Amino acid sequence: MIERADGLRVDDSYYYITIPLHLEYKWAQGHYFETFLKGLKQGKILINQCPSCGRHQIPPINVCGRCHVEMGEWKEVGPRGTVFAFNIVVDPVYDSGIPGMREVPYTVAHIILDGAPDVTIYHELEEQDLSKLKVGMRVEAVFKPEKEREGLLSDIIYFRTVTEPE
Amino acid sequence: MKERVAIIGIGQTKQSYLKPEVNAEEMVNEAVRKAIEDARLSMKDIDAVVSGNIEFLEGHYQADCQFADGFGAWMKPGLAIQTGGCTGGSLVVAGTMLAASGLFNKVLVIGWQKMDATPFTGAINTTREPIYDRHLNVGAAAFLAARGIRYMEETGCPEEIASLSRALVSEGASRNPYTHINRRLTAEEVMKSRVIVWPVRFYHLAPTSCGAAALVLANESEAKKAVKKPVWIKDLVVVHRETSVYRGGAVEVSSSPDAVEKAATTLFKRNGIVNPRKEIDVWETYSPSSWYDMFDMERRHIAEKGQAWRLIEKELTRFDREIPWNPSGGVVCSNPIGASGMLRVLQAALQIRGEAGGHQVPKEVRLAQADAYGGTHWSEFFLLSKYLS
Amino acid sequence: MGKRVGIVAVYQTKYEESKPYLHIHDLAYEPIKEILKISGLKFVGDGTGIDAAIGASQDHWDGYAISSKLYQDQIGGHLRPESRVRGDGAVAVFYAAMSILSGHYDTIIVLALAKESQVDGRLVESFGFEPNYTRMLGLDFLSAAALQAQNYIDKYGISPEQAALVVVKNRRNARFNPVAQAPADIEVQDVLNSPMLSSPLRELDTKPTSEGACTLILSTEEKVKKWTSKPVWIEGVGSCYDSSFLGDRELAEPRSLTSAALQAYRMAGISDPKKEIDVFELSEYTSYQELLWAEGLGLCEKGDGGKLVQSGATEIGGEVPINPSGGLLSGVPVNVAGADRVIEAVLQLRGEAQGCQVEGAKVALAHGTMGPCGQFHQIIVLRRGY
Numbered sequence: 029m030i031e032r033a034d035g036l037r038v039d040d041s042y043y044y045i046t047i048p049l050h051l052e053y054k055w056a057q058g059h060y061f062e063t064f065l066k067g068l069k070q071g072k073i074l075i076n077q078c079p080s081c082g083r084h085q086i087p088p089i090n091v092c093g094r095c096h097v098e099m100g101e102w103k104e105v106g107p108r109g110t111v112f113a114f115n116i117v118v119d120p121v122y123d124s125g126i127p128g129m130r131e132v133p134y135t136v137a138h139i140i141l142d143g144a145p146d147v148t149i150y151h152e153l154e155e156q157d158l159s160k161l162k163v164g165m166r167v168e169a170v171f172k173p174e175k176e177r178e179g180l181l182s183d184i185i186y187f188r189t190v191t192e193p194e
Numbered sequence: 195m196k197e198r199v200a201i202i203g204i205g206q207t208k209q210s211y212l213k214p215e216v217n218a219e220e221m222v223n224e225a226v227r228k229a230i231e232d233a234r235l236s237m238k239d240i241d242a243v244v245s246g247n248i249e250f251l252e253g254h255y256q257a258d259c260q261f262a263d264g265f266g267a268w269m270k271p272g273l274a275i276q277t278g279g280c281t282g283g284s285l286v287v288a289g290t291m292l293a294a295s296g297l298f299n300k301v302l303v304i305g306w307q308k309m310d311a312t313p314f315t316g317a318i319n320t321t322r323e324p325i326y327d328r329h330l331n332v333g334a335a336a337f338l339a340a341r342g343i344r345y346m347e348e349t350g351c352p353e354e355i356a357s358l359s360r361a362l363v364s365e366g367a368s369r370n371p372y373t374h375i376n377r378r379l380t381a382e383e384v385m386k387s388r389v390i391v392w393p394v395r396f397y398h399l400a401p402t403s404c405g406a407a408a409l410v411l412a413n414e415s416e417a418k419k420a421v422k423k424p425v426w427i428k429d430l431v432v433v434h435r436e437t438s439v440y441r442g443g444a445v446e447v448s449s450s451p452d453a454v455e456k457a458a459t460t461l462f463k464r465n466g467i468v469n470p471r472k473e474i475d476v477w478e479t480y481s482p483s484s485w486y487d488m489f490d491m492e493r494r495h496i497a498e499k500g501q502a503w504r505l506i507e508k509e510l511t512r513f514d515r516e517i518p519w520n521p522s523g524g525v526v527c528s529n530p531i532g533a534s535g536m537l538r539v540l541q542a543a544l545q546i547r548g549e550a551g552g553h554q555v556p557k558e559v560r561l562a563q564a565d566a567y568g569g570t571h572w573s574e575f576f577l578l579s580k581y582l583s
Numbered sequence: 584m585g586k587r588v589g590i591v592a593v594y595q596t597k598y599e600e601s602k603p604y605l606h607i608h609d610l611a612y613e614p615i616k617e618i619l620k621i622s623g624l625k626f627v628g629d630g631t632g633i634d635a636a637i638g639a640s641q642d643h644w645d646g647y648a649i650s651s652k653l654y655q656d657q658i659g660g661h662l663r664p665e666s667r668v669r670g671d672g673a674v675a676v677f678y679a680a681m682s683i684l685s686g687h688y689d690t691i692i693v694l695a696l697a698k699e700s701q702v703d704g705r706l707v708e709s710f711g712f713e714p715n716y717t718r719m720l721g722l723d724f725l726s727a728a729a730l731q732a733q734n735y736i737d738k739y740g741i742s743p744e745q746a747a748l749v750v751v752k753n754r755r756n757a758r759f760n761p762v763a764q765a766p767a768d769i770e771v772q773d774v775l776n777s778p779m780l781s782s783p784l785r786e787l788d789t790k791p792t793s794e795g796a797c798t799l800i801l802s803t804e805e806k807v808k809k810w811t812s813k814p815v816w817i818e819g820v821g822s823c824y825d826s827s828f829l830g831d832r833e834l835a836e837p838r839s840l841t842s843a844a845l846q847a848y849r850m851a852g853i854s855d856p857k858k859e860i861d862v863f864e865l866s867e868y869t870s871y872q873e874l875l876w877a878e879g880l881g882l883c884e885k886g887d888g889g890k891l892v893q894s895g896a897t898e899i900g901g902e903v904p905i906n907p908s909g910g911l912l913s914g915v916p917v918n919v920a921g922a923d924r925v926i927e928a929v930l931q932l933r934g935e936a937q938g939c940q941v942e943g944a945k946v947a948l949a950h951g952t953m954g955p956c957g958q959f960h961q962i963i964v965l966r967r968g969y
Contacts, residue, residue: 030215031215032220033216034224038214038215038216043214044214047253047714047719049253049710051643051703053646053701054701054702055606055646056604056698057606058604058605058608058609059604059606060606060608060609087323089438090606090608090609090612090657091656092438093435093436093657093660093661094661096625096626113344114340114343115335115340115392116391116392117391118389118390119335119388119391136336150326163347181326196686196687197686217713219713246669248642248648249643250643250647250648250649250650254710254711255643255707255709256641256669256670256711256953258824258953258959259711259824259827259953259954260713260954262824262826262827262954262958263826263827267824268824268825268826269824269838269839271821271824271843271846272822272824273668273677273822274668274669274670275667275669276642276667277649277666278648278652279649284666284667287666288666291678291681291682291685291687292685294685294687295682295685296586297681297684297820297850432635432664433662433663433664434655434660434662434664434665435655435660435661435662436655436660436661437652437653437655437656437660438656453662456662568649569649569651569652572665
């Protein structure tokens with residue numbers, strides 16, 4: 029039993045009743061996302077650029093939020109890039125996609141792709157050893173074999189560490 | 195000329211991880227009744243009810259309608275607002291607008307969240323783009339971690355500072371009976387708490403909380419008739435950001451304007467505040483992690499860029515020292531999301547009234563800054579004042 | 584109202600059952616881009632442009648917590664004031680008007696949008712019932728509206744034929760509305776032959792699934808006069824919540840609608856709405872609701888809604904034209920519904936409603952509603968200003 033702020037008492041066997049909330053959504057992708065996802069299927073990272081301020085956007089959308097003009101130019105960037113920030117997820121996290129708890133650890137990172145220095149792509153790193161992770165390290169997108177690609181973000185398995193001559 | 199608006203009634207529930215003894219409507223009702231009572235009014239004196247939470251986290255569709263009776267909205271005008279983490283701030287903005295419109299004398303504003311209804315990280319993940327990054331399942335901690343790492347890299351701030359900052363706010367929190375985590379913590383204890391996403395530790399993060407807050411706002415003529423001394427909402431500033439800042443990374447690569455900084459700068463400039471560190475008597479800020487405290491002090495011009503961690507190092511930010519930084523304990527001690535932004539305003543108002551209790555700062559509070567933060571760096575800033583002019 | 588708030592410009596997308604080719608980003612951008620073009624205004628906060636933005640959307644429809652993030656870039660949310668009404672677009676218009684009256688902002692853009700076909704709407708609306716009791720009984724807004732319709736039939740002897748006349752009128756009116764989703768030259772029998780969904784409501788008695796968006800720009804009296812030669816003023820507003828439990832309400836007597844309407848009438852100085860208001864744009868999610876709302880607004884006696892539609896008074900040429908645009912029964916998305924009613928009212932007052940035009944309309948009433956069976960109502964009364 030627990031006493032409430034208003035003095036009433038509540039029986040703990042009536043505390044919670046589980047009520048599942050299950051909604052399924054089908055998401056319209058539109059021209060911009062579609063182009064991006066089709067690119068992934070072909071093993072390419074395609075993004076767009078603001079004709080006014082030159083800013084890139086990942087994922088691409090229809091308008092530059094700062095200049096409020098329509099995004100135009102498409103360009104292929106990566107697959108190599110530089111780690112801008114990273115973190116290792118060690119606390120088990122509920123994954124609404126499974127649904128269930130996701131296996132840990134895994135490393136997620138913001139990566140500046142070659143060809144788009146002003147924006148990051150958010151994805152996973154192969155490396156899970158904290159001592160080997162560094163801001164500024166060079167990485168490369170590893171795509172699934174062509175036949176297994178679905179036109180989703182998961183077509184990139186992760187980014188793996190690459191060593192490049194200085 | 196804007197009609198001036200004041201806070202004349204204050205109510206909040208105890209905030210906690212679970213609130214099994216009440217349902218959402220009952221929980222909100224407690225805060226509502228306290229606010230009405232505090233203003234020495236009855237429900238029939240209220241002209242409109244503004245309410246909000248992040249409804250998708252609990253599953254209630256049109257929660258304002260669903261709980262209209264408990265909210266006291268029955269047969270009254272009103273509206274519901276939802277702007278994510280800054281919902282609490284947006285609600286106070288909406289309440290202020292209504293009270294200043296000339297059509298409503300007294301407006302009841304309600305913010306609430308009952309997070310025991312849902313697995314939190316799974317729910318907060320629905321704030322992510324479903325195709326682009328929802329599968330990464332990182333919740334809010336990852337953004338904060340990335341920020342923290344950058345701050346250490348750029349300023350030389352030692353890892354322990356965030357833990358010290360957390361310990362300093364716990365001094366106030368331990369004296370605030372309403373806050374969720376009101377344990378007094380040492381920096382060592384915080385450092386020993388488990389790593390969520392390095393360098394973010396358990397105690398660095400805003401907890402998952404249930405709770406409700408309610409305020410009664412009144413226009414100038416009504417406020418002057420109020421039983422308790424009104425707390426004036428001297429000014430407010432709303433600055434939102436486009437979403438692509440976050441889609442392209444919570445960490446922004448190119449130097450880009452900062453919404454929090456713009457809101458703070460605008461607010462201070464408009465009100466002739468030249469030296470915020472000296473002129474603002476209390477800060478109640480929506481800093482969602484101890485790793486944000488340094489940024490947030492710098493963005494509010496309390497310290498130069500890269501220098502705020504030194505104020506924390508000198509322990510100047512404790513509730514009874516020079517810069518009372520979140521004397522209530524702030525968002526890291528309690529985070530019922532839809533109420534959090536409002537609780538900042540509420541706590542600042544209590545400080546101005548001198549009714550904060552154990553965490554009352556030991557000086558006259560004339561001016562207080564409170565704010566809400568959420569979404570993709572959205573900010574709602576308030577300047578509260580003891581005196582009308 | 585002391586100071587006045589007016590409408591600078593409006594824009595609606597075409598409403599369609601589904602727009603699978605548009606991301607919500609794209610859906611939001613079209614009416615924003617177009618209204619900027621029409622008004623010639625820009626997102627600049629120096630007094631010469633749009634100061635702030637208010638959206639109307641709901642996370643449940645978007646499958647996205649804080650779903651206002653889906654249009655921040657499009658609505659000019661870069662370092663500027665923005666807010667989101669969680670609900671109907673008419674409420675967003677109301678909030679925009681209050682913000683302008685408060686003196687904090689001069690000019691506000693309002694956006695309302697929904698992509699209903701992306702999720703099972705009836706399931707979404709079932710979450711509108713509190714979880715322990717009524718949700719477990721399997722109620723959704725449709726079955727609740729059916730209870731309401733049956734209650735209305737039992738209490739006042741309204742017939743399915745009378746309700747069907749509403750559908751026939753609205754779907755026919757929609758033939759002249761270029762943005763309408765489902766114009767149709769139908770007869771009463773078509774309605775009565777359509778599949779039963781939840782008795783007594785048949786498919787054609789209910790609002791079809793719909794997608795689309797709309798925008799409005801509101802401003803102060805001074806600026807509206809400067810920016811448009813056809814100003815329309817918001818003269819009265821009113822809103823009201825009723826109880827949440829259906830059992831606590833008289834479903835066939837929308838008292839919260841009456842309360843909201845009286846607030847707006849008083850503000851606008853209207854004593855006889857039937858005579859003084861020339862056109863009504865109502866949010867009828869079912870055919871029976873249009874009759875009920877007409878009663879709640881005081882356009883006829885209680886229980887006379889059926890006779891009102893039979894008399895032809897609610898036709899475009901009638902005494903109290905209701906939904907000359909075709910209304911919700913011709914397909915308007917949730918969230919957009921109330922804002923679209925305001926826009927249709929504005930078009931009428933400007934004489935721009937094309938084939939739906941009510942000749943010489945000077946005063947119009949727009950209505951939005953939320954919650955099951957019209958628990959909450961928002962009324963906006965508008966007047967032609969030229």
